Amino acid sequence: MNILEEKTLQERINIIREGMGNAQNIVVKNIIIGNEEPLEAAILYVNALADKDIIDRDILAPLMLYVKEDLHNKMDLSSYVCKKYIAMSNTVVEKDINKVMDAAKRGRTIVFLDNEEDYIVADTIDGIYRGVEEPQNESVIRGSKEGFTENIETNISMIRRRVKDENLKVDIFTVGRRSQTDLAVIYIGDIADKDIVNNIEKKIKNIDVDMIPAGNYIQQFIEEKVYTVFPQMYTTERPDVVEAKIMEGRIAIIIENTPIVITAPTVIEEFFQTMDDYAQRTTVATFYRVLRLTAIFITITLPSIYLTFLRFNPELIPIKLYVPIVQSRIGIALSPFLEILSMELIIEFLREGGLRLPSKIAQTMSVVGGIIIGDTAVKSKIVSPSTVLVIGITVVASFLIPNHDMSLGIRILRFPMLVLANLMGILGIGIGWLIILVELCSTDSFGVPYLQFKKGDMKDIFVRAPLFEMNNRPEAIPNDNPVRQTDFREKSRRK
C-alpha cells in the first residue's frame, strides 16, 4: 500500500517540495474543482522551466472553469480528470513519487487531486533555448545547415526526423548525482552490434559524478586510453553526420545542455572525412581527401624535416635551394631548433589567444600576430624568412583537419617530433612516426581497433568511391547487418 495514501494534499505537496530541495522557484497553486461539492486540488511546476501560458490555458482553465459535475464518487479519478479536462496531448498518470519529482525538475507540471494517490503529469516543458542554427565549427558548402542545440528533446527529434526507421532505438539515462543530466543513447536496433551497445550503456550507468557540464565529459569518463592525444570518440554538431554514423552501426550519445553529440566506436579515418566529401563529385572529393592526408603528414613532419636538413643533412638539398636558405640565415642568432620552436610557440599563442577573444579584439590580434610579429621577427634577425615560410605552411596545413579534437591532437605531435629530429635527425623522425603508429595500433575504441585497413573499407579511406558502389557498411565497425544498399544502377543500365 502506498504510504502517501493517508496523507493530506498539503502534506503530499510538501513531500515533493522537500524532495526537490525546497527550491525557491517551485510554484504551487491550490485550486478548487467543481461547483456543488468542490474537490481540493493543486498544481506544481518549476518556474522558468514550464510554459505558464499552456498551464493557464490547458490545465487551470478547464479544471477551474469547466468542471460542472461532482467528481467525488468517480472511480480512478486521476485518469478521468486527465482524460476529460486536461486538454493536452502529452499527459500521464504516475504513481511513483520519484518519477514525479524527476518530471517536475524537467519542466513538467504535476496535478494533485485530494484523496488520490496518483499524480497527473502534464508536459509543459518550455524554458528558453537557443534555436536551431548553422553549426559554427563544422560548416559545409553543400549540405544541411542545421546544427544541434542544447535541448536534448530537440536534438532527439532532429535525429528522428531524419531516421524514420522503426528500429531506431533511443535509450534514456540520467547521469550526474547532483546535476541529474539526461542522456540519450541512440542507435539502429538491427544494425548496431549489441555487445557494443551494452558495453557503452554499462559504462554510462557506472558513471558516478556530481555533474556533466559538457558532452566531452562523458567521452573522458568512458574512453579507455586516457593519455593518448587521439580522440577515441567522434564528436559532431551536425545531425546529418550523426544520421550517417548510426546508419553505419555506430552508437550516438546525446547529452542534455550540450550541442555536441558523441558517436562511437571510432576508427581514425573518420576524423579526416567531411560531409562535403559525400556531397561533392567522386573525383573532386578524392582529390581533397588525398590533399587532407598530405596536410596531416606536413603538419606533423615538415618542421622536423626542415630542421634535419638545416642541422644535419644539408647535402640532401639541391644547391639551388640550399644557397638562398643559407644566405637568408646569415646573422641569425638563434639555432635552427630554437628558431623553429619559437615560431611554433608564437603561432600556438596566437591560435589559443584568438580562440576565445571577442571578434573585435581578434582583429587586433591578427594584425599584431600575423603582420607585426611575422615581419619584425624576420627583420630583427630572430628567424629566417624560410623558417617563417615553413611554419606558415605547417599552420595552414593543420587547418585542413576537419575535426577539432583530432586537429588539436595532431598539432601537439609536432613538438615531440621536433625534439626527436633535433636529437636524432631523420632517425628521430622515423622513430617519432613509429611511436605514433604503435600508439594507433594499440588503441581501441570499445574493442574496435582504431587503425585498421579492411579491404572493403578502402573505398572510403584514401579515396571516396562513387556512392552507389558503397554497398556494404564499413567492415571496421562491427554490425549485425552489413548490407547497406544493392547494385541498383545495374537495373537501369542500358543493355
Added chain:
Amino acid sequence: MDKKANNLLTNTQFAFIIVGAIAGIAMLSLPRDVVEAAKQDGWISVAIASIYPIYIVLLAGYISKKFPNDNILAVSKKCFGNMFGSIFNFLYLIQYIIYLTSVTAAFSNIYRTFVVDFMSNIKVIAIVIAISLYIASKNIKEIGRISEIIFYVSILVVIVPVFSLEKTNILNILPVFGTGAKNILKGSLKTLTAYSNAEIIFLIYPFLGDKKNVRKFGLIGVLIVTFIYTWNVFVTIFYLGPDITVKRIWPYMTPAGSVPIPILNNFIFLFMFSWCFVAFRSLALHGFAIQCISSSLYSKFSSKKFLIAIYPILLVITYYLYPNEIAARNITGIMIPIFVIYNLIYATVIAILVRFKLS
C-alpha cells in the same frame, strides 16, 4: 570485424609477422654474401634457400596440428621433461638475444654511415633497443596490427628500386646458370642466415585465430619473403653487376638510393626513413620472442619486468660484442649457421617425438 578473434591474430597478420621477422636488416647486406659465392646467379640461390623456412613452416604446421594451443616451448617441455626442455628453451632465448643484438649493431652501423653520422654508437644502440623492447612489450594483437601496417609501408622499400632499372645492363645477370650448380648451392647456404628467424612461427602459432591455417599462411609469409629477397638480390645484381656488388657492404643501398626524386638530391633520406620501420619491426619481433621465451622460463616475473631487466644486458652485449660492422659479420657468420643447425635438429626432433612419443 570478428569479435571472438579480437584477441588473436588474423591470417594476414600471422603471415605478415613471419615476413617481418625474417625480412629485416638482411635485405641490405644479403646481395653481397650471396654474390660472393654464386656471382650473377645469386638470386637463384636465394630462391632455392627458401627451402629452409618452408621446412620450418611445415614442421610448425605439423606440431600445431597436434598441439594447437602450446607453443614449441611448452611442447619441448612435454617431450624432454621439464629440466631438459628448459635448457633447450634457454638456448632458444640465447639465440634470440644474439639475433636482436646483431641486428641492432647492424642498424646502428647502417644509420651512422648514411644519415646520422653525428650520433655515437652507444646512443643509437640505447635508443634502438629501448624502442624495440617498448614495441615488444605490447600484446600479440597489437604486434600483429603493427606488423600488418608496417608491411604496407615496407612495400615502398621493396618496389622503389624499380625506378632504378632504366640505368641497368642486362649483361650483368648473364649468363643465367653460368656459375654452375655447385656455386649456386654454396650461395644458398650463405642465404640461410638471412632466412633465420622463421622459427618465430613456433612461438606465434597458438595465437592464430584459425588454427587450421598455420601451414597455409606460414607458407604465404615465407613466399612473400622469398619474393622480396630474390627481387632485391636480382635488382642489385642487375644494377651493379656481380663484381661491384661484392665490393659494397650494403649493396642494396645503391640501386635504392639512385632513384631520382624532386627536391631531394638522392633517395637515401626517404629510403632510410621508411626502412627504419622495417628494421624496428624485425627488432620488435625478436624482442617479442624474447618476451615469450622468458615468460615460459621464469613464470614468476612478469614478462614486462623481464624486458626492463634484460635491457642493460642487451645494451652491453651489443656494444662490446660487435665493435664494428666487419666484426659483427664475422661473429654472426659463425653464430647464425650454428643456430640454423640447432633449430633444424631441435624442431625436427620435436616433430618426431610428437609423432611417436606423444601421439
